[in-house]
Amino acid sequence: MNPQTPQLPWPGLAVLSAAMLLPSMGTSIVNVALPDMAHDFGGEFPAVQWVVLAYLLTLSAFIVGAGRLGDMLGRRRLLVAGFAVFAAASAVGALAPALWAVIASRAVQGLGAALLMALAIASVGDLVPKTRAGSAMGLMGTVSAIGTALGPSVGGALVALWGWPAVFAVLAILAAAAGAVARRVLPADRPLSGPLQFDTAGLVLLAAALAALALALTPANAAAVAWPALPAIAFAATLAFLWVEMRAPHPLIRLGLLADWPLSAGLAASGLVAAVLMSTLVVGPFFLSLGLGLDALHTGLVMSVGPAVSALCGVPAGRAVDRFGTLAVTRLGLGFLVLGSVLMALVPVRLGWPGYAASLAVMTAGYALFQASNNTAVMARADAEQRGLVSGLLGLARNMGLIAGASAMGALFAWGSAGGLAWLGAGAGAGLQLTFAVGACLSLLAFAIAQAGRGS
Template sequence: MVKPVIAERGGAAAGDDARNGERAASVRWALAGLSLCVLLPSLGISVANVALPTLADAFGAPFQDVQWIVLSYLLAITSLIVGAGRLGDLAGRRRLLLGGIALFTLASALCGAAPTLWLLVAARAAQGVGAAVMMALAMALVAGTVPASRVGGAMGLLGTMSAVGTALGPSLGGGLIAGFGWRAIFLAGLPLGLLAFALARRHLPADRREDRDGTTGGTADGTARGRAGFDGLGTLLLALTLAAYALAMTMGRGAFGPLTLALLLAAACGAGLFLRVEANAASPLIRPAMLRDPALGRGLAANALVSTVMMATLVVGPFHLSHALGLDTGPAGLALSAGPLAAALAGVPAGRLTDRFGARRMTVAGLAGMAAGTVLLSGLPAALGAALGVAGYLAPLVVVTIGYALFQTANNTAVMTGVRPDQRGLTSGLLNLARNLGLVTGASAMGAVFAAAAGDVATAGAEAVASGTRATFAVAAGLIAAALAVTVAGRRARPGQTADGA
């Protein structure tokens, strides 16, 4: 009578192993779908930038008009990403992500078929709406998809795919335009979008009621709180405020003319009005208590500061390589790919280090690496820089980029693992917003620092450009020091967490 029992237990164990194997495979495919949801929006930015000269010729339009192909996409992402995250928390993140992928894919087809410039701009804006949903919810869905012990690795994978999209865009766009024309850079997103939709639909776990912020409960002050709703007015005010700020930074490009000042004033007024509306809203987009969470606030602040510094590498790099080091366009472009390539290679190892040593500890380590790289770039004498050549610039730049990959993975993990399940979409949106605001601010502010130190870049000599580079990275080193101070000051863990974020 013992043998059948043993056989039955063995069969049950085999069945459990098979189910565990199926779950592990489903998690891997789900991560593949989420990775595409990060890759496609990154490609959407970088692949279009390289096509602007071709599009200007194709439509016979000036650059001031053609740049809206990029601006409309970026504005849609920046202004809507927080609202998209919040809507995912309320309506279901998986459901909304599928809608965002479908919109992005359909808009890609419309971009490829657009007969006029302004229809292309409109289609790009729609593509940006889909990209905002994908970026906000991909990271939010990680915590509910993978085991807690592997969240850091999954965040590192998403960071890798973002870097791959940034690095791959220029070369992929150039090849597609040369071989098939400009429409191919948008139509290439169709098969990837369809694949992302299929993987997400098949393998992402279903939305759970307990993960939604729609239950009845009490507030911190003891008053009753009914079923949560979507804050349409707050979302609109925030979108308009962010759009005004992004336009001021991108169109002004560091020059504070009347239009830039008017947009900044509008953004400041919009921010004040938004805070007032949120304080009185029954179901605010962003709860005041959430903003008072020191761990979240410090994570967002550090994210914005670090992203400002990373934009400095993109603003200064082309000028330093071509004017100070004398590289032609081709070699300079190849050298610039070293940064995104380093970030892509460092993403997955950064996730594993975060899982092993803790998010807080690795956040500080990443910032320390960035500080070392920026100090080297700011203190490199002109004579030594000329003697070392391209390697003297790229080596510390790679250190900065690897530090950024480690920081981004660890900081995102620390923030996302410390929030309630029903706020993951909103928190992911806030993290992405902080990053985007840092990028648009860096493009303007760090570009202004470089121009002030180097003078007129068109006529500046090698020494003047090298001086501008050193000044820009001296400011960048100060920003990293501020981010490091903010992070170290916030090492106190949330209740229930260890000091390193485990």
């Protein structure tokens, strides 16, 4: 390494990595325990699915407010609090006597996850010089991918050895340990001065709008609700939120911030890319099992290519950002995503699972490049007093893209598989082709938005 290149503060980055790892693992680790919970509590599948939904909804609804609170109260304070909330909620989940208690603990766990995810990205700027920001963001992306990938395997092993409560117990132990280390290695916050002037009304309205929108976008069979009024509630709460923000002396989000086109373009592109990537997680298992006849083991092995490539590419992608700049790497990443989507629409139906795995590898490599560059570029638009808020907005854009991708792209696959386009025929192959043809278009749209946002 060049001796003039600043060294990365590894103890602090290890804590921030844990703050990314635990929420990501929390998203996927519980899924494998759902059948055991249903058996132990006598719950039906739609009810048990709320163990997953409660976490995702709370995380999505409060991630912006969590980032803003971190800016106001101190990012180390709130990060340590996030570890504490996550650990306490996980402990309650491990000891829960009934399904409703597990669901409640998961909702609180989602609040802790919101604090961790928003403030991990925001705290990078407190630790790392701008010349190494890309490397740090690449590391955060790698850790997040590893957490998501490890969740099902670690959860399955814990359930097999000690039962589903072990999943929550391990999360509690890890979060408590990370919180203790965070107090020692992260830079101290400034002393608090004066009363807290927080836009509580704005937070409540934004959380209500996001929760209603997320529920409206969630597939009805998973959410156990298909209430037509949800979009109307989301729209009304959004209008009320905008009205409050324009009049609040200390708004949750200064609307002028969203007038910064490069920042808004980065957020929009992040949502679109997340929706495309989510298609691989939702559509992939159905195509591999129904279209190609793979069993569960081989389907899982093929699907693991995506997280593995993302984890391997994260750190090199960050280094590429530091060397070549955010715009060049964003272009390259989105180019790979477009190419991978086109390949996914054309190759697997002809070459089977090797074609699917190769296409998935191209897509996820592009995603890793895009995440490292886009996160670095978006966070560079925020001053020190707004890093938490901008990080929360970035997390929100990604989460809403994931939810929308699961719903809309899943519905598109089902429609195509049923013969929605006569010239494509019917079956899982037709659904896959239609889904990723649309995915290629969305990737091109993300490319155009990112290009317009950062100039030619």
